[in-house]
Amino acid sequence: MVFNLGDVRTSRAADFLTAQQATRLGLVEAWRRQTEVPAGVQSMVDQQLYVHVENPREYVEVVAAAPAASPAVEEPGAVNEAAKPHENGGTPPKKVLVRIPTDRVDAHGKAIGKAEAERLASNEIRRLKRRGIEATMESRIVPRICLYTLGNDGTLECRDAESGESVWMVRVGVERLGYKALGVGESFVSVVNGGNILRIDVTNGELIEQQRTVNVPIFGAINAGDFAVIATIQNGIEGYPLYDTSRLPFRERVSGRALALPVKAPGSTRIAWGTDHGFVYCMETSGEPSVMFRLNTDGIVSARIAAASDDRFFFGSEAGQVYGIKGTRTGQVLWSRPYGEPFYNQPIIAGEQLLIRSTYGSLYSLGLADGISTWQDAATNIDELVGTIGDKLYVTTLSGAFSVLDLKTGAQVESFPGIRPKRLLRNSKTDRLYLVGSTGAVQCLRSIDAELPIISEGHGDVKKVEVTEEKEEEEKKPAEPTEFGVPAANDPFAAPGADPFAAPGADPFAAPGGGADPFGADPFGGM
Template sequence: MKRITHLTAMVLLALGLQHGALVDSASVNCAAGELMSPQTASRLGLEEVWRRQMRVPAGAGSIVDQQIIVHEADPREYVEVVTKAAEGEQPTVMFRIPTDQVGPDGQPIGKEEAERLARREVRRLARRKLDLSITSSTVPRIKLYTAANNGTLECRDAETGTPIWMSQVGDPQLNFGRMGIDDEFVTITNGGNLVKIDATNGEPINSVRTTSMPLYGAIHAGDFSLVPTIRNGVEGYPLADTTRDPFMEIVSGLALEPPTKSPTSTKVAWATDRGFVYVMELSGEPSVLFRLNTDGIVSGRIAAADGDRFFFGSESGQVYGLRATRTGRVLWSQPYGEPFYKAPFLVNGMVLLPSAYGNLYAIDEKTGLGVWDQPIPNVDEIIGGFDQMLFVRLLSQSFAAIDLETGSVIEVDNTLKPVKLLVNRTTDRLYLVNAIGTVQCLRAIGADNPTIRRAVDTGDPEEAEEATEKPEAEAPKAAPADPFGAGGDPFGAGGADPFGAGGADPFGAGDAGGGEMADPFGAPAGGGNDPFGGDPFGN
């Protein structure tokens, strides 16, 4: 049978979508060189978890936005059959089933049914004479959201690729922007409109007209969908409490990238084309906390970490670590001599940042100093990273894996050339997208449960040092004894005037008893004579 060409696959996909059908990835031979082969995955210690075709009208080129979102407020429970593990080792999961798996009646099976199925699996495995036990675990629900340029929004389980919902919103004749996503709502800009969707089922809720034209789309922070606009500022539209009024904040310059939200608060940060980085608080009454005048314009999107920390590089080669306190605290600022135009990637306590010249720097989150002996050359984009490995696209467009500890390239696959990037900053999964919109999910072999990657805040060293040096509060002490004797004048004259003349005028003239003070210029007091000896103009 002849191989199906890339063009043929595109035609089949278009025809399938026109007739309301989804072309399954198994029936279309995906374009070679854009998804990882089993051989490369095996060499890197990875395995393919799933491969699915996204519902997009014209391949990856029609994808407006893709995001991987961790919903920690909506965990998923699993019942697992595991082997007994030696001390210090993790048990092997032989069987796992989610309690919300849909049963024959179309309803979730529940924990009781999941445990029954697990016991059946234990009986099936009994002949292998394994020491098995049944446990349960909960992990945050992780979803993959995709927005297409025809208004198709799609939500999938990022761990299995299973579709959750799909919705059609907005006007396809207008441009769509980046999605804002939280546990309850999804918002997306469509021309000058902000469309709000229910995040649980994909049902459109409403659409509001923005005051100014949106630039990039929306992000969610606090109770607002925040939209950067062409009017040198941002606009905020309430999500849950629709009785609140929208707000507008004018700043100096246009936003160069969408704002970034702190993972531990409602603070957001973004940079403008006037050389400022703004930090805004969106809880309570939204307000700008401070702005930082940076050395060079910050063109790349800002990266955020626990503890309201933000990291970014500028076009002049300066890299910053910032803590978003009330007045703003620059944790460190280090020059690296090469322009930076891209967003940092945070992993294993490092800020990874490729320069405009293709040099990848690994910078310590705490100090801003380099971690590797030298940068890695020829790096174009970062795709993902976990388990001491970083996955990148080189300037040649080939795929490469880097050892995070040593800063050395451990694998280059010239046959794998990622085109459309789906950067995963949150979990230990690698996602690749090919030209027709097929997404491939890979993980470390045996890593059944996802690990949520967080840039943990270890505290501000300077603040910790100040706290340890600050003396504890003490009870008030009695006043010390007079070193010159009880009540004695330090100059040896009881209560006498320190100039040795009782209560006399310190200039030695006039009544010592408190009469009218003599004129210090020698004229009789009260005489009315000019102290300068008459009219200075001779009148």
């Protein structure tokens, strides 16, 4: 069933921001498209964004060092933008006059290529020069961002997430068997259909292989490392090879059944998930897959975990404890802090902030480095987190409104009571906002001056090379001890002048500058 786009704009206007509302937030509608789902948003099984680093987009740009002067006479008192100093000092940034994608389709339906794009850019430079505008040609490469949507009838489509244009659409699997969450990677999309895993080529939607799972999947798949990984109902994790089909699938038994789909750290091959026995597991999925460690948490972690670059994972428990861990062989708890409210929702990461909502609708902003609150007070009445753009956080509220918060303080900036997206398409990968309406239409919003996307840390990186465990252990190895068993670097008698009693009247236990007793403050009291 295909819906008329005009109907989407009029009768379903409450699903999306209007042009005036977007302008109030400094946003503009980049595109709005109807997805090919059979019966609106309720027939969507899954929808995911993916940043394809190994298949980027290339642009040929015509740029000027400064904005060209207008031929018209400026009004008295007008500000010359070109003459204004740049906010970071030095010369102002270059202005892009023309941007030509090398994959632009010509009249014959083929990509024009870089040579043709450069020819078109050269023609534009000559036209600008005749008008007295000096410009140069530059090339820019950005990751390709795609939006994948799966319907309950097996319709799987891929769209360019920056333009909304359809890349391909296919029908996969058997409808009566049902579908679960998609696993999306650089080369393949994994579709769980009943007890089967279908491997789909991301470039054209072609079915590469269909394989029967040993045990029944619970949530769907996640593509991580060399495998499509699923959690099963038999308290286990299974992985099916994506690239080398001669390899055998792996099966790992763990303590407890997974409560949510595992999550992969950006730019990494390590995944983490929680089980109903009160453990959080971390697993390496490249090479020979293996469980690296498990953490016995204070309370069950029932929501999907949030992941950040450098193999970091963050989550809250039903007991109100929030954790930050790092996926290493030995397991590393970065921090653990009690917040007194149960957490059942997946957090979202924005820069160095962890945004996590409690079941009571309280939204906390914690520092990724230490877990300490970055807001004076938690935001209240929060239902779902949609995404962030710049210094603003977009949420839906328990009272049924679409609301905008200041990311630095948590204070409400705007609220639109009549706007409420029908489906949450959370985006922590780019600076784009995606709202999904009741018909299955998608609205993409961006900042007015952000024509090209900004990729969040880790999501635009190629798969990192893992540091060997031997090297990690070597780096952690303490300094060689002295004959008294004290590391030489810490021996107060090792170097002349290191005697803490050398300076007359100097108390080695006093606070610097004669301040308060450094042992008087409770190290666990502040958050």
